Amino acid sequence: MTTTKLWNRNFSLVILASTMGTIGGIAGGFALAFLVFDETGSTLASALILAIQLLPFLFIPIVIAPIMDRLPRKTFLVMGDVANSFLIFGMGLWFLFFDFSYIGYLALSLLLACLGSIDELAFTSIYPELIPKGAEQKGYAVSSMLYPVLTVIMTPFAAVLLDTFGVAWILIAQGGLSLLAAITESFIRLDETERHDSATYSLQAWVSDIREAVQYLKKERGLLGLYEYMAVSNGVDTGFSPLLIAFFRTFPGFTAAMYAAFSVVEFIGRSIGSALQYRIKIPDKKKFGFVFFVYQTYSAMDMCLLWLPYPLMLLNRGICGFLGSNSAIIRDAAVQRYIPERLRSRVNAFQGVLVTAGCSAFSLVMGFLGEILDYRWCITIGGTFTLLAGFVLILGKQKALRRIYEPEEERSLS
Template sequence: MNKLWTKDFKIITIGSIISMLGNSVAGFAIGLLVLDLTDSTLLFSLFMVVYNLPKIVAPLFAGPYLDRFSRKKMIYTLDFMSAFIYVIMFFLLYVKWFNYPVFLFIVLLIGTIDGIYSVAYESFYPNLVSEGNFSKAYSISSMIYPLASLMLPIASIVYENSGSAAPLFAFNAVTFFLAAIFETQIGYKENHIKENTEDAKKGFSLISYKTDFKEGLDYMRAEKGLLVITIYFCITMFAGGGLHVLHLPFFKNNPELFSNIPLVNSVTLYTIISSFGVLGRLIGGMIHYKYHYPVPKKFLIALCVYTSIAFLEAFQLYFPVVLMAVSFFLIGIMGVTSFNIRISATQSYVPDDKRGRFNGTFQMIVSAGNILGQLLAGFLGEIYPERHVIIGLMSINMLAIYFIMYRKREHVKKIYNRRV
């Protein structure tokens, strides 16, 4: 088997860990800041929607562009920009200045950067993975977020003790700046860039964009398995987006349910319980690194995982705290399984010269589902108990598992049940 830990793979992994540390803290800090200052589930969900809204539009434009020009330069440029934005947010909060519309605009900008970055990263990363190591590489990738999320309880304590999110945004700025420096050192020559062609000399025009975009859509329509996977993940992200919007408000709005837990408030308790999900993802990543699932059974394993996650997420907020933590832990392990099977299969299946357009289209459709779920959950969360709304969302998810993934399974098996 080819060597996985090449110089470039080490650099992208270290850079990803550093930037993900900042990303996890940033998301938590912004969400808690808005929830504290507005005391509104709807305004909190609106922030999440505005953050995700550019992820519908940005990938559409980014995909065709990134199939022609340097993905590496885009990655480190966006990390430098993120560092600059978080420096500004640090100074605004340091002088205790908060304006909802202004911060809404900043979050819109961050969402745009993240939308482009995700397409660039997902399209570039497979090129740094040696042949035969996709599953192992994505198991490492899947462990980065859990490691970074271990910062959340610390971030919660810092926020609670300082009474401000300013120190958290200072930390974000440093992490993104360091990540960008690491990423500039990647030496891989991007073969998809045709530097000497007439098209490249002319630059990126509206005509070339339309041509590339149409080719991307035609490719997805022709690949039935990719289309089924994209539609299902749009719906599951619709349900999951709504679920995650309601978790923090549920704990914050119902402290009496956790009054028997000493020493910590309900928000800190939420970060502790969610850390079990992080631990599950970490262990799940280790399992994938050491163990390869049987190739003919990958789709069946994925289907069982999708069903189990939907069931647990529907009812876990009714569990006692200990069982709730166990549920988060199991979902973490299964979530990594879902991620690893899907992304290692699709990214190794799609040709490099079409990967940017596929990832852009996938991100656009999935983000649209995520945003709709967040907006609907935020609206319904103002009227109905959070747990009732979550059960409704997970019921939709269960229907999608049967009517989309199971009934169209033959198309998906051709992609999932491959040795990568």
């Protein structure tokens, strides 16, 4: 049996470009998160930025996808990174010579998020075409490990860069990396001159497609409950971000570098958990119970997180990262196997919109709580809410969910 070579020209170029873009994004995002809180002193202001950045992901992919299917996707990918490069570079120059403007930054964040939603859709659409036939599993394994590995490496480095050079120079460097990524992507060789000549995608056809997916989800109580829980859990977790930054910035004895290590430990736990999934297979009959246990354990760990001594905080996040990656892999494999192939894109799109809406809403809620309560109590309240949501949305629909996680033999190939 011959093995397909994965690292050909196109795949190597797209991974190199992704690496440069991710390195810049991690460093820039870290610096900007602290800049916003330092300038405003408000968790609500930080949360509003997060909510604004999520808004384009609710509607732009749906609007742009039909156009992207009819034009060369490589153009969207390259030009998106070029535009992102100039905006980030310009932001860095502004901070180098002028004062911070919250309204201006809010507007620029919205524009960058619009570009990001298009770039993500372009990458998702073009990436399968750059993986050699027969090497799909390896190709996606590489892309899935890229962000967590680079986060572990770059987050502590970003903390050092922030203290040494400041936000402006980090953003200028990020703009340069984004431009290098675009130049690298331009060398990808992909014949996109022939696009399928299909009928114009009308509003009526779009509505019909959405209606079919909605009708399917109405009948699938377990799947809908799982998506609702993901909206809650992911939303609360997103809302924690500005609170944790505020806590590490204001609580005596804590620093930005300690926050960086805090995040790194969780990503290390996730990486170890993902690696073990290649070695250990959990029996189907135990998958639902294991996933529910992980959800409730994760929530309980959140509830006590900021009340612990710092070393135990690190252990807390490492355990959560380990358990979280295991449950996510089991969930994704089970759900994608369960959804009918003809509905998979639309159902996945619905899940993405629901989670994005949850992240936007809970970012604002948690940010508001941060204005009136101790940050530790805010995290505890968020963890408690997620814990209760697990009982209602997961355990309360366990019969329907067991059909997803623990399929009968005759249903496993459907």
